[in-house]
Amino acid sequence: MTYRSGSTPMAVEAVGLTRRYPKAGRAAVQDVGFTVASGEVLALVGPSGCGKSTTLKMIAGLEPLDGGSLALDGVDATSTRPEKRRVGWVPQSYGLFPHLSVAANVGYGLAARRVPKSERIDAVREALRLARVSDLADRSPRQLSGGQRQRVALARAFATDPRVLLLDEPLAALDPQLRDELRSELATILHASGRATILVTHDQHEALSLADHIAVLRDGRLEQCGSTEELWHRPANPFVAAFLGRATMIRGTATPTSSVRLAGDWEIPLDVLDGPRPEPGQACDVVLRPKSFDRAVTGGLPLRVLRSEYLGDTVRLHGLMGHSDTELVVELPAGAGVTDWVALIPRPDSISITPVAREKVLA
Numbered sequence: 609m610t611y612r613s614g615s616t617p618m619a620v621e622a623v624g625l626t627r628r629y630p631k632a633g634r635a636a637v638q639d640v641g642f643t644v645a646s647g648e649v650l651a652l653v654g655p656s657g658c659g660k661s662t663t664l665k666m667i668a669g670l671e672p673l674d675g676g677s678l679a680l681d682g683v684d685a686t687s688t689r690p691e692k693r694r695v696g697w698v699p700q701s702y703g704l705f706p707h708l709s710v711a712a713n714v715g716y717g718l719a720a721r722r723v724p725k726s727e728r729i730d731a732v733r734e735a736l737r738l739a740r741v742s743d744l745a746d747r748s749p750r751q752l753s754g755g756q757r758q759r760v761a762l763a764r765a766f767a768t769d770p771r772v773l774l775l776d777e778p779l780a781a782l783d784p785q786l787r788d789e790l791r792s793e794l795a796t797i798l799h800a801s802g803r804a805t806i807l808v809t810h811d812q813h814e815a816l817s818l819a820d821h822i823a824v825l826r827d828g829r830l831e832q833c834g835s836t837e838e839l840w841h842r843p844a845n846p847f848v849a850a851f852l853g854r855a856t857m858i859r860g861t862a863t864p865t866s867s868v869r870l871a872g873d874w875e876i877p878l879d880v881l882d883g884p885r886p887e888p889g890q891a892c893d894v895v896l897r898p899k900s901f902d903r904a905v906t907g908g909l910p911l912r913v914l915r916s917e918y919l920g921d922t923v924r925l926h927g928l929m930g931h932s933d934t935e936l937v938v939e940l941p942a943g944a945g946v947t948d949w950v951a952l953i954p955r956p957d958s959i960s961i962t963p964v965a966r967e968k969v970l971a
């Protein structure tokens with residue numbers, strides 16, 4: 609039991625979730641835990657097959673748990689039937705019925721549960737308002753754009769008054785431009801709804817802009833779960849760093865002259881380190897992102913360019929740090945030509961440096 613008297617229980621508390629499909633070798637999900645408060649959005653991210661959908665299904669009650677426990681609003685729900693969990697599911701394809709109006713689609717779940725008509729009308733009106741589609745109530749799903757369909761699917765989930773909303777790749781069915789436009793609107797709707805939301809996405813931009821917290825899964829296991837800022841600035845390992853935004857995480861060593869020495873004799877100054885300063889000789893994890901550098905006018909850190917990609921405003925360089933074999937991806941403003949070697953100066957505000965405790969280095 610996760611509820612402590614005097615404290616507000618978490619809307620979702622998953623502890624050690626484990627699912628082993630029959631006849632499968634390894635567990636699809638192994639020992640995954642996280643919490644989500646009401647009004648918060650958690651993004652489950654990770655490569656294809658890492659266990660995101662299975663985790664979502666365990667919370668909805670569509671897959672049983674082979675280990676661990678699940679509490680909803682502080683009450684154990686590990687074996688609760690799906691229809692009793694008050695969990696709203698928005699599938700990737702939205703699953704709207706083409707022969708029903710938007711309002712009838714939104715009220716479908718309530719009608720199936722024989723909710724009285726007057727209550728149903730109020731609930732549908734409120735759900736349409738929350739999802740910002742009140743003006744579409746009489747249309748058929750065929751007369752809607754992709755973005756409108758997505759919001760109607762959300763309204764249908766809202767109508768049943770769920771305490772938890774589960775969204776499976778909410779923007780995946782939309783074209784890239786519409787996806788960008790809808791991202792911020794969806795964030796506003798989800799936060800205004802006051803529900804706990806768990807969404808699955810492949811897209812790091814979606815995770816960073818929609819979610820308060822992110823859980824990164826890999827091969828069924830949780831690599832890291834924390835606030836978006838925490839994962840961005842202090843990724844637990846190179847996999848998490850790379851997954852959220854092409855970052856490269858490199859282990860370096862603090863020098864006596866307030867810098868960190870990395871591969872290829874690169875030195876990054878410790879100017880903007882906001883946490884505790886490392887002692888000389890102490891190991892540090894340094895997260896370098898494509899936009900962590902400008903082109904140096906004189907001197908600078910040498911990047912040996914292996915390949916370049918023209919991206920319009922910028923050029924993306926794939927290279928090696930100095931004479932080392934450590935790879936790095938850097939994006940610089942397009943315009944100045946690309947040569948075999950490019951000199952860079954670090955932009956300290958976009959580089960994260962975390963001193964590593966000595967015990968962790970030895971472990």
Ligand SMILES: Nc1ncnc2c1ncn2[C@@H]1O[C@H](COP(=O)(O)OP(=O)(O)OP(=O)(O)O)[C@@H](O)[C@H]1O
Binds near residue numbers: 636
């Ligand atoms: N019904 C099933 N029976 C057996 N194995 C399954 C079943 N469903 C999923 N799996 C396996 O479990 C693992 C996790 O699958 P899951 O669908 O949860 O991953 P995912 O992260 O959602 O993937 P994607 O991003 O591709 O949708 C995969 O190896 C998958 O092949």
